[in-house]
Amino acid sequence: MSETKITIQETTNNTILKFNSTAILINGGSYEFNNIDEAKNSPLAQELFYLPFVKKVFITANFIAIQRFDILEWLDVQEEVKEQIEAYISDGNIVVNEQRTSKKEAIEVYAEVTPNPAVMKFGVNKALTQTDVEFKNIDEANASSPLAQAIFNFPFVKEVFISDNYISVTKYDMVEWNDVYGEVRTFIREYLADGKIIIKELPKEETIATENNVAAPKVVLEGISAQIVDILDEYIKPAVASDGGNIAFRSYDEANKVVSVVLQGACSGCPSSTATLKNGIENLLKEMLPNMINEVVAING
Structure with missing residues (x-):
């Protein structure tokens, strides 16, 4: 596995710190662990609970949030925790043993019109991603999202946008949504019910670009x-x-x-x-x- 980079982000709660990952950690959804016993399916969370100041661990697709006890301040230990997480993930270790069963997950998908006549919104009852991702073509999707790549196999699909609990699909004018939305809805429902990978890695900065190829710059939020x-x-x-x-x-x-x-x-x-x-x-x-x-x-x- 390539080296993973972790960045530290403060939250509104000074006891909780987020460790953002450049690698996708789990296939959608999230996990919260209150102690080492609850973390039996997460080797990483168990390892973190061995640190005496760790109170809770929350794992999503692209970040790990840790709540500390009041026995110390984050400034005293955050760099060490960051390095520990980076090393663990970069070595290819399992973050969470996600349940895989033969029984399909109960997925509901509803289609909803939007103010943009070219775009249909497909809402789902499943967490898809913690970070919004947009793909302008199948080449952009190939490296990052098997789900988006599969949706692009419909010849009328122009763009795909995946958010936390919905997917927006932009079509070409070759078809009307009334004729095809049912097919897309069924496909998305079956794909998610099979537990297939939604996003395997976040798009790189240079791929998230406007039509004039101006890549979004990193902004220091202050x-x-x-x-x-x-x-x-x-x-x-x-x-x-x-x-x-x-x-x-x-x-x-x-x-x-x-x-x-x-x-x-x-x-x-x-x-x-x-x-x-x-x-x-x-x-x-x-x-x-x-x-x-x-x-x-x-x-x-």
Whole structure:
């Protein structure tokens, strides 16, 4: 296995620290362990519980959150924990022994129209990913998501966006959704019920690019940028997710007070997205961050 990189991220709870992984740790869903006995199916969590300050361990597809007891501060031990997790995963050790049974998982998939007539949202009763991923073509999906790659085998599929509990599929104009959505819904349900891999690794930075090949830069979230992200996460993302879309923060130009965001899923290319951007997001940011926002501009993801 290639070397895995772990980055440390603080949370609003100072006893809990997130260790974000560049490698996919589990195939969807999440696991929470309150003690070493509960962690019998997770060799990594068991190893972490041998550290005397570890209170709880939470494992998702791309991060491990650890809650500590109050016997010390994270600053005293976080680097050692990071290195321990990196070494464990890079050596190819099992993070969680996920249950594999012959009995299919009970999966429900519902199709829902979106404001973008080219996009259909397929909601599911299963956690798919902790990090939103978007694929513009099958080549992008090949290296990262077997599920997206399989969906691209439908000749009418143009783009695939996978979020925590839904998949947005963009079609070409060669067909109408009324004629094909049932087939796609059935395929997704059977794929997930079989327990097949959803995402095997997150797309690399350079593959998440706009049509003019400008890759999304890494942004240090602090100051106004961090406040903008918090507002988007709390007020905007839940609303657009219900329509099968996503708004991702790109950058904040402090000199000109301009916010750039990326439109993904059903929001990308949606006829109503401009109105949503101006009347919704821009007005909200101006209201919540007075004198700090002049304009919000969008890039289709």
